[in-house]
Amino acid sequence: MSFEALGLHASLVQAVAAAGYTKPTPVQEQAIPAAIGGRDLLVSSQTGSGKTAAFMLPALHKLASAEPAPAGRTPAQEAQSARSRGERVRFTAAKPKMLVLTPTRELALQVTTATEQYTTSMRRIRAVSILGGMPYPKQMQLLAKNPEILVATPGRLIDHMESGKIDFSQLEILVLDEADRM
Structure with a gap:
């Protein structure tokens, strides 16, 4: 086959x-x-x-x-518009379509690397890793890009959920990788 x-x-x-x-x-x-x-x-x-x-x-x-979503304003466009109105720029929560939860940062990085390899010709699909040991500002930059795929470890995912940085209202796919180890 x-x-x-x-x-x-x-x-x-x-x-x-x-x-x-x-x-x-x-x-x-x-x-x-x-x-x-x-x-x-x-x-x-x-x-x-x-x-x-x-x-x-x-x-x-x-x-x-899937059909591409209607082109709305990007987070960067929203921020520029807010600045032009003299408003404080607020962080827009990431709304991933897929969450892969892994027990370790090493596995999360492996999954993200494999995903990037599979999506080389799929420009509109982005995957990011959110995990402990990675600088928080870097994670905020990654989440600001509103990735379609979020690969995360439980602790860091909870941190971002509790602070309102991730919104799962658009989630379609959930993977628990090595769930027996979590």
């Missing part, structure tokens, strides 16, 4: 080929079609079996296949 046969968006098929993947692993063959079909999944498989691609590729397929 090929990645194309799994029904993935053409840009994802190109991205996995560019990454050197020739065919899906067994866990990907089972999980990707089910996830594309809208099913909720609980996947348990060995380390190195391709679980990250098994959950990320169908999620990216959904995001890539």
Whole structure:
């Protein structure tokens, strides 16, 4: 079976080929079609079996296949408008469409790196990591870009939720990666 046969968006098929993947692993063959079909999944498989691609590729397929939202004003445009009216610029909460919660910062960074590899030709899909050990101002810059995908560790995610920096009203996809370790 090929990645194309799994029904993935053409840009994802190109991205996995560019990454050197020739065919899906067994866990990907089972999980990707089910996830594309809208099913909720609980996947348990060995380390190195391709679980990250098994959950990320169908999620990216959904995001890539969705109609783009009507072009509204960007946070930067809103800030400029507020400044021109003499108002104080307020932070607009990020509204991700996907949240990947991981137990460790290392895993969060791995998931974000893999996602960036899969989205090289998808300009409107951004993924960012929000985790402990990263400077808070840098995280605020990342959240200000309103990423579609947020990869986070629980502690830092709670910090940003409690301070109103993240709004989950637009969330469509939730992944608990290595949930047994949280």
